[in-house]
Every structure is written in C-alpha cells, then in structure tokens.
Amino acid sequence: MSFRALVVSEGPTGQYERHVTRRTPAELPPGDVLVRVQYSSLNYKDALSASGHHGVTRRYPHVPGIDAAGVVVESTNRQYKPGDAVMVHAAEFGANVPGGYSEYARMPAEWLLPLPDGLTSRQCMAIGTAGITAALCVRRLQEQAVQAADGEVLVTGATGGVGIFSVALLARLGYRVVASTGKPAARDLLQHLGAAEVTHRASMQDFSEKALLKGRWSGVLDTVGGASLSTAIRSMHYGGVVVCCGNVAGADLVLTVYPFILRAVRLIGVDVANCPQDQLAGLWTDFGSLWPLDQFAQFIRECTLEELDVEIDRTLHGGRIGRTVVHVAGAQ
Ligand SMILES: NC(=O)c1ccc[n+]([C@@H]2O[C@H](COP(=O)([O-])OP(=O)(O)OC[C@H]3O[C@@H](n4cnc5c(N)ncnc54)[C@H](OP(=O)(O)O)[C@@H]3O)[C@@H](O)[C@H]2O)c1
Structure with a gap:
C-alpha cells in the first residue's frame, strides 16, 4: 500500500521545497492507532513547519499538519476500534512527527480525541487548533x-x-x-x-x-x-x-x-499543544453545542494537498482571512 502526503524537504541550495509524494506505512512513526485522515487544516505553525522553521520542526524531510480528523483503520488500543471517528491536535503531531497532510497517520492513542458529538470531521478541522x-x-x-x-x-x-x-x-x-x-x-x-x-x-x-x-x-x-x-x-x-x-x-x-x-x-x-486533554475535550464540547458554526462559513476555504503550497505562502505573508481546511482523502 502507498498513500499521498505533502513532504517538505531541504533542496540542494538550502531552500525548502514542498511536494505531494507517495509514502508507505513503514515510513510512519510507531504508535498504537492508524488513522485514515479525511481532513486537516492550515495553522500559522504549519506554515512555519512547511517552510523549514527549525523552531517548530527540528528534522526534515517532514510531513506537517498539526490537526487531523479521520477514521481509525487499525488499533491495538482498547479505547479505539476500526471505524471510530477521531481527531488529533497534540504536542508533537505535525511538528516533530509526521502530521495530518498525509492520507494515513499513526500515533499513540493518548493523542486522540473522539470526534465531539454534533460535529463532522470537516467542521472539527475548520475549528482546529x-x-x-x-x-x-x-x-x-x-x-x-x-x-x-x-x-x-x-x-x-x-x-x-x-x-x-x-x-x-x-x-x-x-x-x-x-x-x-x-x-x-x-x-x-x-x-x-x-x-x-x-x-x-x-x-x-x-x-x-x-x-x-x-x-x-x-x-x-x-x-x-x-x-x-x-x-x-x-x-x-x-x-x-x-x-x-x-x-x-x-x-x-x-x-x-x-x-x-x-x-x-x-x-x-496560553499553550494549547501541552494543555491537558480533559480541558481541551470540554472546549470541543462547547463548539458542538454552544457556538453557532454557520456564522463562520464565509471564513472557511477548502484546499487539497496539491493546493496547499500556495495557501502556505499566503499564510506566511499574512494575506489569509480565516481558516483553511485541507481535504486530504475521501470523507462522508
Ligand atoms: N500558544 C498556542 O497554543 C497557539 C495556538 C495556536 C496558534 N498560536 C499562534 O497564534 C498566532 C496566530 O495563529 P493563526 O493560526 O491564527 O495564524 P493565521 O491564521 O495565519 O493569522 C495570523 C494573523 O496575524 C495577523 N498578522 C500577520 N502578520 C502580521 C504582522 N506582521 N503584524 C501583525 N499582525 C500580523 C494577520 O491578521 P490581520 O491582518 O487581521 O491583522 C493574520 O491573519 C500564531 O503566532 C500562532 O503560532 C499559538
């Protein structure tokens, strides 16, 4: 099996380049849950990671994407089973381990959150980090x-x-x-x-x-x-x-x-990356119940992995308005 991912690597002249390439599961890090990623999102931190910022990402080649939502494909952890809808935004995900700009991601179960009630995977990524x-x-x-x-x-x-x-x-x-x-x-x-x-x-x-x-x-x-x-x-x-x-x-x-x-x-x-998961889960619940997401529709644009390159540059230049959801692989 191989799958698509956006890989950032250092080119021969020291410039960082971004290409959508095919990878294999063997290139994923260890972890007890394998997720088929449906959506990710573009945060400022992702734009830094995707442009060779060593304060965010120490080693390249690298697959950025600090947010991901999708479906569990394999799990050796009792908390999750294949078919479960999940999302992740955790300390090292997409920063120093391969992240959400990839059709598959593997991670420790404790980094995952079940998809909150009332929210789709796309809505979760529109909110994102x-x-x-x-x-x-x-x-x-x-x-x-x-x-x-x-x-x-x-x-x-x-x-x-x-x-x-x-x-x-x-x-x-x-x-x-x-x-x-x-x-x-x-x-x-x-x-x-x-x-x-x-x-x-x-x-x-x-x-x-x-x-x-x-x-x-x-x-x-x-x-x-x-x-x-x-x-x-x-x-x-x-x-x-x-x-x-x-x-x-x-x-x-x-x-x-x-x-x-x-x-x-x-x-x-404020530091979300290291905030305890139980505090974050409560905030997600509020998004599922309290906050009217319709209000944000005109602030959310969608792009594919191939279109991310342009969006990343726009973000680095402060020219973006609102949120960019990345449609990574087939989703309901
Ligand atoms: N601590 C944490 O846990 C945490 C979590 C998430 C994000 N962050 C940080 O929060 C910041 C915003 O993240 P984001 O994802 O919302 O980024 P973003 O979507 O790229 O938005 C950044 C906004 O900052 C403004 N801006 C850009 N360049 C600027 C400049 N030179 N001077 C002043 N304002 C400028 C622009 O808004 P206007 O044109 O409207 O001014 C721009 O849209 C980033 O620094 C990110 O790393 C921290």
Whole structure:
C-alpha cells in the first residue's frame, strides 16, 4: 500500500521545497492507532513547519499538519476500534512527527480525541487548533473575572484563524470587541462576526518609549505579539488582563515593569499543544453545542494537498482571512 502526503524537504541550495509524494506505512512513526485522515487544516505553525522553521520542526524531510480528523483503520488500543471517528491536535503531531497532510497517520492513542458529538470531521478541522486556542484564551479571560461590563476587549490579528474565533466568541459572550487588523477590507466581515469596532493594526502599535499609555482595555486577546502586545499591555485599565498566544508580529516584547506594578496588569500565556486533554475535550464540547458554526462559513476555504503550497505562502505573508481546511482523502 502507498498513500499521498505533502513532504517538505531541504533542496540542494538550502531552500525548502514542498511536494505531494507517495509514502508507505513503514515510513510512519510507531504508535498504537492508524488513522485514515479525511481532513486537516492550515495553522500559522504549519506554515512555519512547511517552510523549514527549525523552531517548530527540528528534522526534515517532514510531513506537517498539526490537526487531523479521520477514521481509525487499525488499533491495538482498547479505547479505539476500526471505524471510530477521531481527531488529533497534540504536542508533537505535525511538528516533530509526521502530521495530518498525509492520507494515513499513526500515533499513540493518548493523542486522540473522539470526534465531539454534533460535529463532522470537516467542521472539527475548520475549528482546529486555531478555534480551540481562541476558546482557551477566552476561558482564561473569564477565569480572571474580566466581565463584559468592565469595558472594551481588544483582539489583535483579528482576521487570522485564532482571531476570527476570538472575535466571535467574545462578542457572543456580550463583550464589546474591538478588532485590530491589517486588512481594512475585512471590516464588514469582522462586524458580521460581532466586532463593535474595527481598527487598523497600525493605530494599535506604539513605538515610543512611554512606559504607560492612556488606559483603554479591560481585556486583550493578543494573537500577534511584538509591538501590538507591548502597546496593548501599556494601554490597559487598572487590573486589566492580557491573554497572549502568538508571535506572528515578533517574539520580542519591549516593556517596563510599570504596567504590572502601577496598574496591576495581568499577563496570561496560553499553550494549547501541552494543555491537558480533559480541558481541551470540554472546549470541543462547547463548539458542538454552544457556538453557532454557520456564522463562520464565509471564513472557511477548502484546499487539497496539491493546493496547499500556495495557501502556505499566503499564510506566511499574512494575506489569509480565516481558516483553511485541507481535504486530504475521501470523507462522508
Ligand atoms: N500558544 C498556542 O497554543 C497557539 C495556538 C495556536 C496558534 N498560536 C499562534 O497564534 C498566532 C496566530 O495563529 P493563526 O493560526 O491564527 O495564524 P493565521 O491564521 O495565519 O493569522 C495570523 C494573523 O496575524 C495577523 N498578522 C500577520 N502578520 C502580521 C504582522 N506582521 N503584524 C501583525 N499582525 C500580523 C494577520 O491578521 P490581520 O491582518 O487581521 O491583522 C493574520 O491573519 C500564531 O503566532 C500562532 O503560532 C499559538
């Protein structure tokens, strides 16, 4: 048996190349469950992995895809049997072991989750790591007791995968959401998701050396890092909460301690890859019951393994809006 997969490898000139090639089960890693992958998705982390970013993927050739949903084909674990509908988004999957851009994937059973009630494999991949990250970030804001009545909440990178879900979930919970984006043309789309105000990302980046800026936000959900995150932290109301999960705009954070010791600002980090599975399962259940997925239809595009190359470049250049679902192999 052989099957299709998108393989990223280092070319003769040091450039990373992506090709859809045929592989065999012998090339899959060890694990007790073999899954026929129906859908995967494209996250920013996948784009990094697919372009030779050694901070994400240490060794190449490599098959990216940190999300996958499909059907169990073989299992030596009692928890899963052939025919079970499952999905995976776990620490090393697609980062340092072959991932979801492959018609077959093998992994330890503990990386798998049963497909949540009420969701198809395609819907799960439309949500994917991005949607679950947004849900976890919103949960962290709620745990810190940021209330809708406290004031405005800022979402940065609003048209990205994490961004669109963050805007929509916060708006649905009653927060007044200000969406920061580099794509002014996406204003109507973001308002449709529930943003009360859409602002250009340039106006949310302060490069001065001021330790504190005029307080505006009770909460911030930052998906981009860099100057946007530094500006947001300096622009918090007293006791405000910043949840940070991304670094698209940069990993450096230029700050003083003053927002923390004069305004009691709280900065909360989020890491989905190593979040306990039971916490993630609860977030997936919410997507199956609480959140109206129809709302996101116009933010979800679908591509094949062959079309991924272009989508990956678009993602690396920040030109994508919403989520990309990858149709890997036949699905109901
Ligand atoms: N910590 C975790 O567990 C976790 C989990 C998932 C994702 N992440 C991280 O979260 C971030 C977003 O992931 P994603 O999958 O949503 O990515 P994505 O779909 O590619 O979206 C990223 C968005 O960031 C904005 N952006 C792009 N370049 C920018 C720049 N130079 N400066 C400021 N904003 C820029 C763009 O939105 P606008 O044009 O609307 O501004 C873009 O759509 C990534 O850094 C990813 O690694 C972390």
